[in-house]
Amino acid sequence: MRRIRIIRNRLRSLLQRNRQEDELAREIEIHVSQLVKQLVADGMDAEAARLEAKRQFGSMDAAKEECRDMRRLTVIEDLFRDFRFALRVLGKSPGFTLTAVVSLVLGIGANVAMFQLFDAVRLRSLPVERPEELVSVRIRGEGRSGNFRGRNSQFTFAIWNELRQRQASFASVFAYGDTPVNLSPAGELRNVDGLWVSGSFFSGLGVKPQLGRLLTPDDDRPGCGWPGVVISHGFWQREFGGDPGVLSRTLPIEGKSVPILGVTTPEFFGMEVGRRFDIAMPICSAAAPDLGNRMFWFLAVMARVRPDSSGAAARSQIQALAPAIFEATVPAYQPQDQAKFKQLQLELEPASGGQSAFRESYTRPLTYLQWMVGLVLLLACVNLANMMLARTTAREHEFAVRRSLGASRWRLIRQVLLESFLLSSAGAAAGAVAAPLIGKTILGMIGTARDPVFLELGAGWRVLAFAISVTVVATLMFGLAPALQAGRANSRGSSDNLERLNLRRGLLLAQVALCMLLLTTALLVSRSFQNLLDTNPGFDARGLLVASVFLDDARYSPERRPAIIQELDERIRAIPGVSAVARSYVIPISGSGWDRGARVSPVDQPRGVNLNSVSAGYFDAMKLPLLAGRDFGAKDGPTAPPVAIVNQTFARTFFAGQNPVGKTFRLDGPEPPFEIIGLTGDSKYRTLAEELSPIVYFHAGQERVPRTTVRFVIRGAVSPESLMNSARRVVLEADPQLNLRSVILQTQLRESVLRERLMAKLTGAFGLLGAMLALTGIFGVTAYIVSRRHREFGVRMALGATGSGIVRLVLAEIALVLLSGIVIGSGLALTAAMLMSSVLYGIKPYDPTALAGVGLALSAGGLFAAFIPALRASRVAPVEALRAE
Amino acid sequence: MPKPSDLLQGTLDLLILKTIWQEPLHGWGIARKIQVLSGEVLSVGQGSLYPALHRLEQQGWITATWKDSDLGRPAKLYALTKEGKKQLERELQSWKRLSSAVELLIENA
Known part of the structure; x- marks a missing residue:
């Protein structure tokens, strides 16, 4: 009650200032006139009484001022006055004001902008239900090797499958992996961002459909083929102009017309900060050899902790499960590597912000x-x-x-x-x-x-x-x-x-x-x-074009591949101005790679080496110097003894810098030993900033089954742009249904930094x-x-x-x-x-x-x-x- | 500001509250009443009376309204609020404690 009165009084002091001033003046005037009356009654004459009253009362202005102070008027009133005065002062020196404001705009604007970025990249949570309950399951320890695909290559399908069936401590657990998806039936690739998702992915995250339905565990069954996909809101807008009838349409994926089952809500951009997803596909639609391959790492696993259980309980349970899971999913490694694999552990990390390589870098x-x-x-x-x-x-x-x-x-x-x-x-x-x-x-x-x-x-x-x-x-x-x-x-x-x-x-x-x-x-x-x-990458990237051609499994069985590769090679070679053509499985400085352990004798501890598989003429096309020995040749066929060319760092690491030509080494797998037939200069492999690493080049002609992706390295005297057009033309002349993607190597180098x-x-x-x-x-x-x-x-x-x-x-x-x-x-x-x-x-x-x-x-x-x-x-x-x- | 030298700090509040505890009074009336009831011993300087009244009003112990008065024209009449009555009780208590302590000291010292 008293508080309300105090507030009311303050407000009145503030808002009815003039009235309050009037009242104060009247109040004091009444007092003084009473004083005069009394003095007159005591026998003083009027004029003297007036003077005496004023004397007795003292300074009226001082009294008024003090009353104002008592009303706490001054603080706010003065603030207003100071505010107006400050505006006037600043307005009087526009030069100073402008300089000050401009430097502050730059300073504060830059700070807020950086913080916005920082916030978006580092601090924000995933746009899903209760993100704080999410944890990511990660594999700890060394001993995983094989083929790593995408930015989330933590798990193989086998491990994910075991984990899903054995775990009981989470409210839900789900897996996902990213992959480019080509939507162009032929010609230059048109890749969109695909996401392999397990059936429990959307329900586990609590993502809701904007249209239609999302994928469920029923969609994700072994051998499901292509039951349908879910598209993101952004993709729906970009690709279909937000067409409400999109559910009756299909997308051309891998030669099939795949139905669109639903659209997610706008806020769900995917699982990675800095990226987005366009299409979510059930994991069961992935190629069967990939799912069966225990050395194919392409999934990430996340789980939702039960609200009533502690993270520690879930952690200890998942740790207890690890030995059985890795025992059941061990790949066909060498015995000592299998032992190492079984030592792997599982751990949980908070994942309210999702996982993001972008964020990490x-x-x-x-x-x-x-x-x-x-x-x-x-x-x-x-x-x-x-x-x-x-x-x-x-x-x-x-x-x-x-x-x-x-x-x-x-x-x-x-x-x-x-x-x-x-x-x-x-x-x-x-x-x-x-x-x-x-x-x-x-x-x-x-x-x-x-x-x-x-x-x-x-x-x-x-x-x-x-x-x-x-x-x-x-x-x-x-x-x-x-x-x-x-x-x-x-x-x-x-x-x-x-x-x-x-x-x-x-x-x-x-x-x-x-x-x-x-x-x-x-x-x-x-x-x-x-x-x-x-930095000298070791090769000459100027004027180099890389054209990747994708041979569809269905149309190009392994037996038919050598013929088409041969034909493409000849057609590209015939392009005017082309001086060298070769094939390479790994393109340097593309950020991706292929590595294994290597050793000189079977008792040695294997050491990591980077691998590549190239055709004869690769070193010539890349202008990588061949320092000793010879290049691959026609005699190094699939049935000939396996040969390899290594770089200088390999020679330094394994042979103390001696000429390695004529010596042999083994990989950490069951493969027979390779004979080294040549020594090349060092070059960068994944990134420009990395230390030089040992690299082994195998001969593409010795692969029993040619790969489905064929990458041509093309050097020409003409500009890479015109080379790109010619390459596309001749590839489609060979087969109008082929997909290809061409990249100018120098652009790729520039973008890598x-x-x-x-x-x-x-x-x-x-x-x-x-x-x-x-x-x-x-x-x-x-x-x-x-x-x-x-x-x-x-x-x-x-x-x-x-x-x-x-x-x-x-x-x-x-x-x-x-x-x-x-x-x-x-x-x-x-x-x-x-x-x-x-x-x-x-x-x-x-x-x-x-x-x-x-x-x-x-x-x-x-x-x-x-x-x-x-x-x-x-x-x-x-x-x-x-x-x- | 001219402070009544014979008034202990804080006593003015007590005097004002006590003066108006039965009926509302205007500033002039309060000053007169203090003077008369104290046998012309205590006199409140006007310079401190009004600030004190405004302060008490801000604090919510008293309220003020403009009403017709015995002065023949409307005056600002101050009255105790419910909380003001409690405050008066507290002030009286502490005054009694203080004065009896002073008395005790004077008699025994």
């Missing part, structure tokens, strides 16, 4: 970039703090007058803080508009035509909270020092000069140090990227932005510090100092600050580089040239900034300098 770069934009904002704040300080100094007179008129210290502090807050709010508002644009630009830099990135950059509460805290922190960072300075202004006039100069020197030092940190980091990242681009390119571009951009901010700041502060000492210089010169002496004095002082800043900045830069070393390539974190270069540039800039005002100071006549103050 981008979390670190995004974290660094987030720090970097934080630094840029910090620099912007230091800069603004400087400008605000200069303004408070200029407004010292105003503050002194207000203080002597009775304004409290707090009031002045609040006034300046309010101005800062207005600036940062404007910056934040514009930054919020700019953030999605910045974010989209960055996303556009990550994705490629072949590998697009899909991220929803929402503005959730986390982003909002981040934006607000950034704004508040920024306000305090650049507004607090000037505000406190305004509060120190006293009625006597200027406040302590020395202290202020020291504050300025401190800010200058901070700017130099931060600028040093930003620039060296940017330089380091750019140089690392340049190193990556300059996308993450590094993003880092280099963004750190470069932010580094430059920071440097610009810092340099303007350094100029401004230096000029200011010098100008504040005009009077001192005047005195010095009056006492006989020379102009050049003054210049030396100023330069020495600034040089000291610059030097300290550079030393501190170098320390920071070294620490940062150390932390970043995992994303740096071919460069040591300790890079003296970068540090020295940036340090020199900063010193030169800083001294130049100091030189002009110093010169001006030295030319001022002493008398004038003294008079000016």
Whole structure:
């Protein structure tokens, strides 16, 4: 009751201000007139009584003021007044306001944009029911080998099947795997993103259909063929224009017309942040040899923990199941490898955010970039703090007058803080508009035509909270020092000069140090990227085209494959301008590969080697030098003894660098030994950044069954683009129903360093932005510090100092600050580089040239900034300098 | 601000609450009543009376309404609220404790 009354009173004080003022005046007037009446009654004459009453009552205005204070009117009222005043002050200096707001827009906008990305990639949960109950089941330990397909290659079908049947501790368990699905019956491939899903996938996640129905355990039965697929909302919109009759349509997959059973709701993008799925297919529709193959790893498994059970119970149960599961699914490895396989373990990981290779590869770069934009904002704040300080100094007179008129210290502090807050709010508002644009630009830099990135950059509460805290922190960072300075202004006039100069020197030092940190980091990242681009992959990618042709199992039985491969080879060779053609199973720097263990004698511990299967002429086409021995030839056929060509690293690893030609080695499987017939130069296999690895090349002509995917490496004197068109034409001439995909190898190489390119571009951009901010700041502060000492210089010169002496004095002082800043900045830069070393390539974190270069540039800039005002100071006549103050 | 030197800090609130505990009064009336009932010993400076009234009103101990008054025209009449009565009880209690303690000290020291 009392609380309500208090609130009502406050509101009344606030809203009915004029009425309250009137009432107060009337109340006091009544009192005074009563006083007069009483005095008259006591025998005083009217005029004297009036004066006496006023004297007795004391200052009416003071009483009124105090009543107002009692009503707590002032706090809010003053705030409004200060607000209006702040707007007026800012409006009076549009240049300063614009500079401040622009640097804040850039600083805050970049921060919010980076955080939005970070949030989308790292923090957000899967758009499914109760994502916190999801765990992913993972295999721990070494001993898995074979064929790994897709980004979720954790499980084979056999292991998944055992796990599904044996587990009892989860509410549900489901599997999925990603695969490209070709929707073009012939010609250039048209791949969409497919997802193999177990029958319990959608029900386990709690995903609902938008249209039709989703896949159920009934759809996912062994030997099911193609009962139908579920498509995503996005695919429905893109492919079918949101046609409500889509359920009666089919998709052409693997030569069959597959019915569409349903469409998922819009929010479900799939299981991987940064990716999307177009088509979900039951796992049973996958090719039978893949399902039966115990060395084919293509599934990921997730489970939903029962709400009433603890994660620990589920974990211990799944761990207890592991031996039986791996015992039952052991592949046809060598005996010692089978033993290793049976030692594998199962473990659970929280999976509320799903699993994402994209997330794993981008979390670190995004974290660094987030720090970097934080630094840029910090620099912007230091800069603004400087400008605000200069303004408070200029407004010292105003503050002194207000203080002597009775304004409290707090009031002045609040006034300046309010101005800062207005600036940062404007910056934040514009930054919020700019953030999605910045974010989209960055996303556009990550994705490629072949590998697009899909991220929803929402503005959730986390982003909002981040934006607000950034704004508040920024306000305090650049507004607090000037505000406190305004509060120190006293009625006597200027406040302590020395202290202020020291504050300025401190800010200058901070700017130099931060600028040093930003620039060296940017330089380091750019140089690392340049190193990556300059890396010699070992082969010559220029002018190389890779055309992959897909031989459909049904139309090309193993016996028919050699003939069509031969025909394609001849047709491609006949294309004008083609100088070399060869076949290769693995395309280097494509991110995928094939590896096994190898050993020289059966008792050795096998060591991992990368494999490839190539045709004769491959080394010639790739311009990979053949250093010893010979290339494959016609005599190395399917029935001839198995041969191999190895690279230098292989020779170093297995034969201590001796010429390996004529020696033999074995794989860790049941295969007979291979004779080494040639030695080639080293080359990169999966990525440009990797260490060189041992590589073994087998002869494609020795494979008993030719593979269904045939990749032609084509080198020509004409441009790869025209080569691409010709290749497509001749392939379709051979068989109009063939599917193919062509890739320009150099484009693939470029796209393989996308993450590094993003880092280099963004750190470069932010580094430059920071440097610009810092340099303007350094100029401004230096000029200011010098100008504040005009009077001192005047005195010095009056006492006989020379102009050049003054210049030396100023330069020495600034040089000291610059030097300290550079030393501190170098320390920071070294620490940062150390932390970043995992994303740096071919460069040591300790890079003296970068540090020295940036340090020199900063010193030169800083001294130049100091030189002009110093010169001006030295030319001022002493008398004038003294008079000016 | 001119504070009545003879009034202990916080006593003014007690005096005001006590003065209006039976019937609502305007500011002038409260000042007069304090003066008269204390045998012209206590006099409240007007400069502190009105701020005190406004503070008590803000705190919810008293309410104010404009009504016709004995002054021949409408005046702002202050009355105790229910919570104000309780507050008066508390203030009286503490005043009694304080004054008896002071008395005890004076007699025995």
